[in-house]
Amino acid sequence: IPGAGVFTVYTFSSGLSIRTGGEFYKIVSGGEISKSLNNGGDNHKYDIRYDAFALPVLVGYTLSPDKGRTCLYIYTGVALSIVKTEQEYIYSGGGNVIEYKSDDDPFIPGFAGLIGIEKRFFWNISIMLEYAFYKCETSRKETGKQNVNYPYEYEYTGTYGLPRQQARIGVKYSF
Numbered sequence: 001i002p003g004a005g006v007f008t009v010y011t012f013s014s015g016l017s018i019r020t021g022g023e024f025y026k027i028v029s030g031g032e033i034s035k036s037l038n039n040g041g042d043n044h045k046y047d048i049r050y051d052a053f054a055l056p057v058l059v060g061y062t063l064s065p066d067k068g069r070t071c072l073y074i075y076t077g078v079a080l081s082i083v084k085t086e087q088e089y090i091y092s093g094g095g096n097v098i099e100y101k102s103d104d105d106p107f108i109p110g111f112a113g114l115i116g117i118e119k120r121f122f123w124n125i126s127i128m129l130e131y132a133f134y135k136c137e138t139s140r141k142e143t144g145k146q147n148v149n150y151p152y153e154y155e156y157t158g159t160y161g162l163p164r165q166q167a168r169i170g171v172k173y174s175f
Helices: none
Strands: 003-011 016-026 032-037 042-063 070-093 096-104 107-122 125-135 137-147 152-161 165-173
Touching: 003 165, 016 070, 042 107, 070 125, 070 152, 107 137, 107 152
Parallel strands: none
Antiparallel strands: 003 016, 016 042, 032 042, 042 070, 070 096, 070 107, 096 137, 107 125, 125 165, 137 152
C-alpha cells in the first residue's frame, strides 16, 4: 500500500525535535481477485478497497555528527488515523454460497515511532531514508452469510488500521 506525506519539523538547539504532518495511503493494485476452479463450478471473488489518512505528532532527538550535512534521528509519539476499507468476498459452487461484506470508516488512535537518516545534497535540500512503525489499528466483529441447505449468518473478527511497518524515502527542504 503506497503512501505520501508532508511534515513539519522543528529542532531545538539541544537536538530535541517535534514533528507533525499528514500522511495518505491508498491501495493501487491487487484489490480484486477472482478464481474459478473445477471447470467453473467453484467461483471465488475477493474485492478490497483501502484508503487511510494519518495525523502523527512525534517527539524525538536529532543528532548531527558533521554539523548539519548528515542527521540521524529517532521519534516516538501518537497518531490519529482515519481508515476507509470496503471488503467483499463471494464463494459460489456446488449449490453453496458464502459471502461477507464489510464497510468501515473509523477514527483509530495509536502509537508511532520512526528512525531515520538524512543527507543534505544541495543548499537546503536533503534526501531522507526512514523506517516507521505504527500501532494504529482496531478489531471488531463482522457478520457474513452462508447458504448451504440451511442458510445462516456467521461472525468473524476484522482488523483495520494503518500499515504497521513502513520503509520510506523522501525529500526535505529546510528554511
